[in-house]
Amino acid sequence: MPGPVKAVLTDIEGTTSSIAFVTDTLFPYARTRLADYVAAHPAETAPLLDAVRAEEAGDPVETLLRWIDEDRKATPLKTLQGLIWAEGYADGTLKGHVYPDAVDALRRWHAQGLALYVYSSGSIAAQKLIFGYSNAGDLTPLFSGYFDTSSGPKRDAQSYRHIAGEIGLPAAEILFLSDNAQEIAAARAAGMQVLHIDRDGGSGDIASFAGIEL
Structure with missing residues (x-):
């Protein structure tokens, strides 16, 4: 890496976890x-349905x-999906997929x-579920924290500046990992x-977490 890394910020889908598991x-x-x-x-989902109606007319369901x-990367949808998935993880129907190389690297970096x-x-709730009920255990x-679209769009450099501020480190000391080239470009633009x-x-920098040395 070009400089010291004090924090790692990682995407999930296609990065730590299989796209196929999600889709x-x-x-x-x-x-x-x-x-x-x-x-x-009804009480729990009413605010989410109101948020959907605010974006589009018609039956919110x-x-x-x-x-x-x-x-669609819409916050009310992601929140509702997380609530539904929570039931599936809790009863054992769902088990979060995390690549073994990602598990090994995350454990190693945490130990360091x-x-x-x-x-x-x-949603943050859904993120905690996939890692909390993963195929490698809890x-x-x-992790020290989680960010979702409430911090801003993932292809917007300002979102990464905001996250760096929340983490409390200069952006240059944070390494962002993603399978999405546009997200990578936005994070790079944020420093x-x-x-x-x-x-x-393919044309990415690296094929797995196994080759990352910090």
Whole structure:
């Protein structure tokens, strides 16, 4: 790395975890249960439905289902998905996928005293679930904090400046890891160190966490 790294900020989907787990397991799980969950939890979901109506007219449940199909990065959708997934993780139906190389690196960096953070379009609650109920056990003790779209869009440099301020470190001392080139560009523009993870071995900087030495 070009300078000292004191904190690591990582994306989830395609970075620590398989995209297929999200698209083929988590999204369908939430989609099939969304209408029933809303009906069963009217007080809890009412503010989320109001937020959906504020963005689009029409039946908010139908809107949410369409947003799932579109992979819309909308905060009320992500919050509701997290609530639905919590039930699946709690009863053992869901188990969070985390790549073994990511588990090894995160544990090693934590032992070295580096502060670890997550920044994902999924809600903070959903982030804690995927790591708390992971296929490698409860990984949440490794992390010092979590950020989602309430901190700003992931392709906006200002979001990374805000996160650096929340972490309390100069951006140059934070390493951001993501599989998304536009997110990498935004973090770099904010002054962070970056590594583009490409698990398909394409044009990224590195194919897995195994080759990262801090």
